[in-house]
Amino acid sequence: MLRLCIIGGSGHYRYVLEGLDERVALVGFAAGSDGEDLSKLATMLQERGIAAPRFDDWSDMLDAVQPDIVAVNCHFGDHARISTECLQRGHNVFSEKPVATRLDELATLIDAHEASSQHFAAMFGIRCKPWFLAAHAAVQAGRIGEVRLMHAQKSYKLGKRPAFFASRERSGGLIPWVGSHAIDWLQWLSGESFISVSASHSRAHNGGNGDLEVSAQCLFQMSNDIAATVSIDYLRPGTAPTHDDDRIRIAGTRGVLEVREGNVWLLNDEAQGLQNLPLLPERSIFASFVDQVLGTGLCVVSSDDAFSATYASLMAREAADSGVTQEFDA
Amino acid sequence: MLRLCIIGGSGHYRYVLEGLDERVALVGFAAGSDGEDLSKLATMLQERGIAAPRFDDWSDMLDAVQPDIVAVNCHFGDHARISTECLQRGHNVFSEKPVATRLDELATLIDAHEASSQHFAAMFGIRCKPWFLAAHAAVQAGRIGEVRLMHAQKSYKLGKRPAFFASRERSGGLIPWVGSHAIDWLQWLSGESFISVSASHSRAHNGGNGDLEVSAQCLFQMSNDIAATVSIDYLRPGTAPTHDDDRIRIAGTRGVLEVREGNVWLLNDEAQGLQNLPLLPERSIFASFVDQVLGTGLCVVSSDDAFSATYASLMAREAADSGVTQEFDA
Numbered sequence: 001m002l003r004l005c006i007i008g009g010s011g012h013y014r015y016v017l018e019g020l021d022e023r024v025a026l027v028g029f030a031a032g033s034d035g036e037d038l039s040k041l042a043t044m045l046q047e048r049g050i051a052a053p054r055f056d057d058w059s060d061m062l063d064a065v066q067p068d069i070v071a072v073n074c075h076f077g078d079h080a081r082i083s084t085e086c087l088q089r090g091h092n093v094f095s096e097k098p099v100a101t102r103l104d105e106l107a108t109l110i111d112a113h114e115a116s117s118q119h120f121a122a123m124f125g126i127r128c129k130p131w132f133l134a135a136h137a138a139v140q141a142g143r144i145g146e147v148r149l150m151h152a153q154k155s156y157k158l159g160k161r162p163a164f165f166a167s168r169e170r171s172g173g174l175i176p177w178v179g180s181h182a183i184d185w186l187q188w189l190s191g192e193s194f195i196s197v198s199a200s201h202s203r204a205h206n207g208g209n210g211d212l213e214v215s216a217q218c219l220f221q222m223s224n225d226i227a228a229t230v231s232i233d234y235l236r237p238g239t240a241p242t243h244d245d246d247r248i249r250i251a252g253t254r255g256v257l258e259v260r261e262g263n264v265w266l267l268n269d270e271a272q273g274l275q276n277l278p279l280l281p282e283r284s285i286f287a288s289f290v291d292q293v294l295g296t297g298l299c300v301v302s303s304d305d306a307f308s309a310t311y312a313s314l315m316a317r318e319a320a321d322s323g324v325t326q327e328f329d330a
Numbered sequence: 331m332l333r334l335c336i337i338g339g340s341g342h343y344r345y346v347l348e349g350l351d352e353r354v355a356l357v358g359f360a361a362g363s364d365g366e367d368l369s370k371l372a373t374m375l376q377e378r379g380i381a382a383p384r385f386d387d388w389s390d391m392l393d394a395v396q397p398d399i400v401a402v403n404c405h406f407g408d409h410a411r412i413s414t415e416c417l418q419r420g421h422n423v424f425s426e427k428p429v430a431t432r433l434d435e436l437a438t439l440i441d442a443h444e445a446s447s448q449h450f451a452a453m454f455g456i457r458c459k460p461w462f463l464a465a466h467a468a469v470q471a472g473r474i475g476e477v478r479l480m481h482a483q484k485s486y487k488l489g490k491r492p493a494f495f496a497s498r499e500r501s502g503g504l505i506p507w508v509g510s511h512a513i514d515w516l517q518w519l520s521g522e523s524f525i526s527v528s529a530s531h532s533r534a535h536n537g538g539n540g541d542l543e544v545s546a547q548c549l550f551q552m553s554n555d556i557a558a559t560v561s562i563d564y565l566r567p568g569t570a571p572t573h574d575d576d577r578i579r580i581a582g583t584r585g586v587l588e589v590r591e592g593n594v595w596l597l598n599d600e601a602q603g604l605q606n607l608p609l610l611p612e613r614s615i616f617a618s619f620v621d622q623v624l625g626t627g628l629c630v631v632s633s634d635d636a637f638s639a640t641y642a643s644l645m646a647r648e649a650a651d652s653g654v655t656q657e658f659d660a
Binding site: 205 | 535548551582583584598
């Protein structure tokens with residue numbers, strides 16, 4: 001049985017707990033960041049009857065329990081440093097996104113992964129939703145022909161955010177935290193890579209959340225002469241029926257596909273008018289990572305995709321900060 | 331009664347004919363561009379029982395009939411030159427968009443308008459649709475608070491285009507012809523102005539239409555730290571229920587408003603969940619121009635808006651051509 005530790009309680013540890021099965025045992029958890037609040041994680045463990053010990057120090061924990069897998073989801077600014085150390089110590093890493101909040105730390109993380117024989121993935125768990133899996137299958141099957149243009153949207157309720165969101169250094173900002181999902185969809189659904197990005201973001205009307213941006217727009221130039229835009233915001237009203245409003249529209253040479261409100265809509269030459277595509281069963285991103293660690297399958301998100309979506313997000317943030325289009329390293 | 335001429339049959343002369351009333355008489359029409367096809371205009375005039383004479387030369391026509399208003403809608407590359415001459419001769423001009431396809435010709439047109447005492451407007455007739463009027467009224471009434479982020483979409487069926495569309499010189503390309511509508515919505519609905527633009531467009535898979543781009547993306551930085559994206563394409567499949575799929579989503583400090591499929595959806599603090607806003611009665615853009623000429627009202631599109639939307643469209647095309655962000659003149 002694989003031994004699992006969780007570092008931090010600030011991200012999607014829920015993906016891990018919901019993906020636990022007879023192959024994996026949680027053997028410890030600890031904070032990853034100074035002053036991190038683990039109360040919600042502790043409560044969820046208790047509710048699920050998981051009696052793993054809590055450690056005061058994550059490094060001591062790794063020494064003590066020698067886990068096979070470490071799930072990292074502390075304050076976002078600490079992800080890269082901790083993941084790098086976990087890889088160097090020989091642990092497989094399942095990291096919250098963004099896997100890094102600075103380009104230099106991302107480069108160090110990628111180097112550590114290449115130098116290791118460990119597996120690494122990022123919690124781009126929205127890929128596993130029935131509507132995104134169905135969209136991916138439809139595009140892969142050629143039902144919109146060749147992809148030509150994409151627009152993605154991430155819109156969240158702002159609500160009451162933990163204090164560390166207000167710090168660029170600790171949270172990384174809007175584009176890496178919220179936008180990286182949509183940026184990942186672009187590469188995943190099209191199979192194309194990023195060439196350059198222009199972007200804009202704004203802290204205006206951020207409800208007293210310090211450095212936090214509440215609106216952003218990105219324009220990516222991608223391979224094969226494809227362009228993609230991404231709208232990102234914390235402007236979804238409290239009266240909205242759901243927390244998030246995730247969307248993507250992909251126009252291709254044979255048709256147009258849209259994900260909206262948990263539906264997949266297709267317009268192409270197969271039928272008159274809109275088709276509402278059947279959804280696919282939801283998957284567990286963590287269970288697929290366990291498959292990869294055990295050699296029985298591949299994670300829904302590869303390490304390459306984790307790194308490239310993070311790189312693209314940080315380049316978009318840099319473009320927004322500087323007002324200058326950023327050209328990607330090949 | 332005002333005397334009206336139509337130059338060209340390549341644009342939305344339908345706006346003019348549908349907006350005709352007892353205040354205006356059509357006294358002549360002529361081609362504006364070499365080899366221009368006027369057969370559809372002639373047929374529509376016949377169907378409507380309008381017995382206006384056809385002239386071989388538009389300049390001779392103006393000399394002969396001395397119209398109060400000239401509607402210009404020939405090949406798009408000829409709009410600016412003809413409108414400029416009409417203004418200089420003392421005629422009010424109701425021009426198809428884009429009102430110019432080159433920045434130097436736009437500047438000359440603006441100068442001619444400023445030097446004249448004539449009225450000028452552009453056929454941004456989509457503003458007059460019940461859903462766009464309702465959206466404008468809702469934003470003006472503050473129902474989404476302060477505008478923070480916008481995304482607009484123009485998607486058309488490519489179909490069979492007249493030959494001049496294949497020439498950049500004669501048609502101006504995708505962004506000015508199709509995109510300028512959406513670019514106009516941005517300024518009209520938000521009341522903000524453009525500061526800079528990054529953009530991309532592609533001629534790939536254009537069905538043998540020469541220079542014509544079939545997909546484009548724009549990112550506008552606007553006043554008040556607002557960013558807006560625009561997706562533009564000719565990729566709407568022939569099986570779609572309508573020719574166009576016009577959309578805009580505007581997120582503000584108090585809510586989110588969307589125009590989609592002829593509906594206006596509002597999410598704000600007034601109610602739980604989505605509100606489907608009542609539509610407003612459709613207007614006639616040409617009738618409103620006649621109001622302005624007669625001094626009894628204002629055109630739905632001001633000359634300033636006609637010029638600024640065209641300028642923004644041409645700057646976006648330049649950004650896409652060059653790959654370089656374009657900063658706007660104040």
